[in-house]
Amino acid sequence: MFTEQGPEEGPTVRELAVQALSSIERGYDLLAPKFDLTPYRTPDRVLDAVTRAVRELGPFDTGLDVCCGTGAGVGVLRQLCRERVVGVDFSAGMLAEARAAFPPGSRTSPTGEGPVIDWVRADARSLPFGPAFDLALSFGAFGHFLPAERFGLFAEVYGSLRPGGQFVFPIGAPPPVGSRAYWSLLGFDAAMRVRNALWRPTFVMYYRTFRLGDVLEDLTRAGFRVRLQPLTELGPRPDGSPRARLVVATRK
Numbered sequence: 723m724f725t726e727q728g729p730e731e732g733p734t735v736r737e738l739a740v741q742a743l744s745s746i747e748r749g750y751d752l753l754a755p756k757f758d759l760t761p762y763r764t765p766d767r768v769l770d771a772v773t774r775a776v777r778e779l780g781p782f783d784t785g786l787d788v789c790c791g792t793g794a795g796v797g798v799l800r801q802l803c804r805e806r807v808v809g810v811d812f813s814a815g816m817l818a819e820a821r822a823a824f825p826p827g828s829r830t831s832p833t834g835e836g837p838v839i840d841w842v843r844a845d846a847r848s849l850p851f852g853p854a855f856d857l858a859l860s861f862g863a864f865g866h867f868l869p870a871e872r873f874g875l876f877a878e879v880y881g882s883l884r885p886g887g888q889f890v891f892p893i894g895a896p897p898p899v900g901s902r903a904y905w906s907l908l909g910f911d912a913a914m915r916v917r918n919a920l921w922r923p924t925f926v927m928y929y930r931t932f933r934l935g936d937v938l939e940d941l942t943r944a945g946f947r948v949r950l951q952p953l954t955e956l957g958p959r960p961d962g963s964p965r966a967r968l969v970v971a972t973r974k
Contacts (some may be wrong), residue, residue, distance in 0.1 A: 730877070731833070734817075735951060736884060737833045744923070744925065745811075745923040745924070745925065746866055746925055746926060746927070747812055747813055748923075749925060749953060750791075750813040750815060750816050751813050751814055751815030751816070752815065753815070753821065754792065754815030754816045754818065754819050755815070757791065757792050757816065757819065758792055758794075758819075761860065761906075763791075763792070763794060763862075764794050764795075764861040764862050765782050767792060767955075767956070768861070768953075768956065768966070769794055769795075769797065769798055769861070769949055769957075769968075770894055771892075771955040771956055771972055772798060772859070772861075772892055772953070772968060773798045773801055773802065774796070774890060774955065775951060775953060775955075775967070775968050776802055776859070776890055777801075777802055777899060779834070779888060779890070779970065780802060780855040780857075781804065781854070782804070782856040783803060783804050783805040783806070783856050783874070783972045784801045784803055784805055784806045784837075784854060784855045784856050785799035785803040785806070785807045785808070785819050785837070785856065785857040785858070785859070786799075786807075786808050786809075786810065786851070786854075786855040786858040786879075786882060787799055787803060787807070787808070787809040787810065787858075787860070787887060788810060788836075788846050788849075788858055788859070788860040789810070789811055789846050789860055789861060789863030789866070790809030790810060790817075790841070791811060791816045791820070791862075791863070792816055792820050792823070793819070793820035793823055793824060793857050795860065795861050796809045796824065796839060797819065798859065799837070799839055799857065799859065800824075800836055800839065800879050802857065803837045803856070803857065804836075804837060805837050805838070806837050806838050806839075806840070807837045807838070807839050807840070808839075808840050808841070808851075808855075809839075809840075809841050809842070810841075810842045810843075810846065810849065811841075811842050811843065811844075811846075812843060812845045813848070814843060817841050817843055820841055820867050820899055821841050824839040824841075824872070826839070826840050826841055830892040833857060834915055836914050839875070846863075846878060846879075846907065847865075847867075847874055847875055847877040847878060849876065849879070849881070849882050851879070851881075851882040851886070852882070853881065853882065853883060853884045853887070853973075854882060854884070854908070855882055855883050855884065855887055855944055856883070856886075856887050856888070857887065857888055857889075857890070857935075858879050858882060858883060858887070858888070858889045858890070859889070859890050859891055860891045861891065861892070864867075864891075865926075865928050865929055865931070865932060866927055867933070868926060869936065870897070872932075872936070872937070872940045873940045873943055873944060873947070876889075876940050876941050876943075876944035876946070876971075877944045877945075878944060879944075880944045880945050882971070883973040885903070885973055885974070886972065886973060887970075887973045888958070888970055888971065888972050889941075889946065889969075889970075889971040889973075890949065890965070890968055890969060890970050890971070891969050892953060892966050892968055892969075893932070893934060893937070893965075893966065893967055893968075893969055894965065895959055895963060895964065895966065895968045896933075896963055900954045903937055907929040907930055908930065910929055910930045911930050912932075912949055914926075914928060915928075922926045937969070938969075941969070941971045945973065945974055946971035946974070947971070947974055948969065948970070948971045949970050950967045950968070950969060950970070951967060951968040951970055952964035952966075952968075952969060953965070953966040953968055
């Protein structure tokens with residue numbers, strides 16, 4: 723997919739290989755300067771669809787982007803929250819890119835309107851917040867958590883929300899069994915399992931471990947009241963079912 727490119731373009735094959743043989747944290751530190759030029763960044767059309775869907779659930783004063791990376795989710799939250807937005811990630815490299823776009827304490831416009839934006843370096847499995855947020859979201863990060871870690875992650879988000887606060891994220895429909903996408907994801911996960919069996923440190927990134935039924939069960943166990951909302955802007959599958967849904971988990 724990638725070829726040798728100039729410094730202003732996406733990462734080279736060699737850079738991706740070095741990243742893949744690193745830990746998650748070190749790998750993303752290395753990838754951070756070019757991350758927004760890769761397919762790994764959540765597409766704008768998904769960000770826009772989520773923004774419009776979540777706006778109907780508000781209003782919100784404070785927002786948290788869990789595993790914020792270079793800040794795409796913060797870009798969503800700053801359109802939805804009135805007072806404060808926080809991005810949290812454990813990659814110093816990713817946070818450096820995010821801070822460059824939105825310096826800590828900055829607001830979203832030259833007129834000083836919009837929420838104050840701040841960045842926190844922390845592991846999402848141990849969030850350093852009390853119940854401070856009305857809204858939490860996350861994009862594209864869940865493959866970095868093993869199934870056994872998922873309940874703990876959700877419990878940490880639950881504890882960071884005020885009563886009635888909402889945790890939202892999009893989840894795509896699985897590809898049809900036997901399709902090209904199905905075999906591609908199956909092959910990727912198999913390659914990662916082999917890599918992690920043979921190489922240390924491990925790099926946890928799996929596409930097929932975040933199954934909707936298991937996710938809903940873990941959210942419920944963590945205390946959330948959960949519902950699904952179709953993201954109709956992203957279109958239907960051939961059978962007419964939604965291509966993607968928004969998970970809306972509300973703290974009781």
